[in-house]
Amino acid sequence: xxxxxxxxxxxxxxxxxxxxxxxxxxxxxxxxxxxxxxxxxxxxxxxxxxxxxxxxxxxxxxxxxxxxxxxxxxxxxxxxxxxxxxxxxxxxxxxxxxxxxxxxxxxxxxxxxxxxxxxxxxxxxxxxxxxxxxxxxxxxxxxxxxxxxxxxxxxxxxxxxxxxxxxxxxxxxxxxxxxxxxxxxxxxxxxxxxxxxxxxxxxxxxxxxxxxxxxxxxx
Numbered sequence: 001x002x003x004x005x006x007x008x009x010x011x012x013x014x015x016x017x018x019x020x021x022x023x024x025x026x027x028x029x030x031x032x033x034x035x036x037x038x039x040x041x042x043x044x045x046x047x048x049x050x051x052x053x054x055x056x057x058x059x060x061x062x063x064x065x066x067x068x069x070x071x072x073x074x075x076x077x078x079x080x081x082x083x084x085x086x087x088x089x090x091x092x093x094x095x096x097x098x099x100x101x102x103x104x105x106x107x108x109x110x111x112x113x114x115x116x117x118x119x120x121x122x123x124x125x126x127x128x129x130x131x132x133x134x135x136x137x138x139x140x141x142x143x144x145x146x147x148x149x150x151x152x153x154x155x156x157x158x159x160x161x162x163x164x165x166x167x168x169x170x171x172x173x174x175x176x177x178x179x180x181x182x183x184x185x186x187x188x189x190x191x192x193x194x195x196x197x198x199x200x201x202x203x204x205x206x207x208x209x210x211x212x213x214x215x216x217x218x219x
């Protein structure tokens with residue numbers, strides 16, 4: 001019995017040593033939704049240290065999968081800010097803003113509420129991923145203007161080979177891209193955001209190309 005117990009303990013100790021860890025390469029690119037027009041304001045963006053440094057280490061099928069979600073999220077969200085706003089500037093702290101910070105109409109702070117991914121039974125199967133962001137919009141004095149979530153999903157067919165990190169990475173990139181595109185497309189549809197735009201006098205704004213067309217139609 002003692003010999004069997006010793007063998008069992010040795011096998012249990014050996015198990016974690018035989019597991020592999022996979023660092024997932026992630027470089028998501030922002031995909032602009034059709035007919036996106038910029039809001040004519042300059043906003044501040046605050047990336048907290050926890051957000052920028054976030055890395056999820058998830059165990060699946062006996063291996064560990066390390067997703068650098070923070071840096072990848074910043075990469076894709078920078079594209080969303082450029083598509084959404086006339087200008088944006090990074091701020092070093094959340095509102096209320098100090099006198100040395102850029103002059104902005106509001107500040108957006110993203111956080112990651114949830115992330116998960118799925119592995120197929122065979123490498124040629126479909127890899128999936130989901131991510132949920134929360135966005136907080138605040139006035140420069142710290143007043144909360146809006147808070148809402150955006151969920152992105154991605155699926156990527158796999159292929160046979162030796163790169164185990166490629167499938168999960170591409171699925172996660174697609175999920176982030178999906179979320180960023182939804183953010184840009186639905187920003188004005190958030191009720192609290194619409195109220196802020198209305199109070200700021202921005203809601204009645206029209207894109208320059210439309211104003212030019214209308215001016216040419218006038219007698």
